[in-house]
Amino acid sequence: MSDIVVTTPKNRMAEAAAEAEAVEHGDAKYYFRDYRKPPPVSPDDRVYYVEDGFVRGFCLAAGVLAHRNGTHRMYMHAKTWKWIKPIPMKGFQNWRYAPWGRGAVQIVVNWLDPKPEIAA
16 A cells, blocks of 8 residues: 655646546546656555645545656546545645555545635
């Protein structure tokens, strides 16, 4: 098991929101991200997302496929998304191993529920 953390850069937040909307309306089944080197995930590993300085949630990996252009596309099952109690973490590039165990993450709502607020 290799749970990882990825970042949604500010300049791609609108793209990520459109991706989520397509899933909600039934037009898509997967989220995806492209990487030069393949992330070390297997099906059902958790992929956590950092957004605006907090890890906000995760979904389950579906797999990684190589492309002819030398990149690798990581697919995640979109409807497995879970919002979690936010965990502070600065953004970064590429991916990192999740520095916590699954028991340390508190799931608060499911994918169709609104994003939980961050307590002040």
